[in-house]
Amino acid sequence: MQIDRLVEGNTVVTVVKGRLDSSSSPRLDEMLAVIPDGSTAVLLDFEELTYISSAGLRVVLKAAKLARSSSVALAVCSLTPQVHEVFEVSGFSSLIPIHQSRETALASFT
Amino acid sequence: MTLREMDVRLPNDLSQMPALVARLDSFAEAADLSPKATHRLQLAVDEFVNNAVDYGYPDGRPGEIGVQVRCADDSVELTLSDDGDPFDPFTAPSPDLDGTLDERRIGGLGVHLIRTLARSFAYRRENGRNVVTLSLARDAA
Structure with missing residues (x-):
């Protein structure tokens, strides 16, 4: 798994590539535990996320809870069909906004 | 020739997971499984092996986990076994999927998936x- 972080305006974009499973999820968890000062939104870009398990979902849910308690918006974007299926089945799609692309996600924050 | 079956035995730790993931990917490719069917297969094996390793051997004894996959015409048949403590994963309560973000508990989703x-x-x-x-459905779109 590879994690890249970049800033677009007031949004922190975290790009996760590869497999998000029980062995890799602690690294993402650690990175998402801190929302940089001045950020008003957090976007998880999963365009190149090939796999997610319940361990990965756990980290995403935790980040969504942190964002909410910090009054920061959180969304995910660019899910592959197989990752999208897991989001649907876990009920996350009704809790966390899912956008087709990074552009639409960023536009939704403004 | 299409690889139709695989049968793997693992120790009850996660050291062999990367090798298992790679073997499942090769198997799925050889069997021409769709990305969704491949993801479901990887997920079922991953969740099961993690649960068995985490909860099946509370005394820390060494154990053996078996993963057997067979492709049929329209399905992928998976047999997962372990010599851990008796546990029927399907008796676990379903997570509450309707709660708000604040109400949702972190965890407990593996078996549900x-x-x-x-x-x-x-x-x-x-x-x-x-x-x-x-x-598992073989032709999951």
Whole structure:
């Protein structure tokens, strides 16, 4: 798994590539535990996320809870069909906004 | 020639997971499984092996986990077994999926995912082993 972080305006974009499973999820968890000062939104870009398990979902849910308690918006974007299926089945799609692309996600924050 | 079956035995730790993931990917490719069917297969094996390793051997004894995959015409048949303590994963309560973000509990989703994504599932205790059989749709679009 590879994690890249970049800033677009007031949004922190975290790009996760590869497999998000029980062995890799602690690294993402650690990175998402801190929302940089001045950020008003957090976007998880999963365009190149090939796999997610319940361990990965756990980290995403935790980040969504942190964002909410910090009054920061959180969304995910660019899910592959197989990752999208897991989001649907876990009920996350009704809790966390899912956008087709990074552009639409960023536009939704403004 | 299409690889139609694989049968792997693992120690009850996660050291062999990367090798298992790679083997499952090769198997799925050889069997021409769709990305969704491949993801479901990887997920079922991953969740099951993690659960068995995390909860099946509380005394820390060494154990053996078996992963058997067979491709049928329209399904992928999975048999997962372990010699851990008796445990039927399908008796676990379903997570509450309707709660708000604040209400949702963190965790407890693994078995729910497997149960929902499989066409059928069953558990039996046999010769001192937990045996879970799952049938996954082969042509999941």
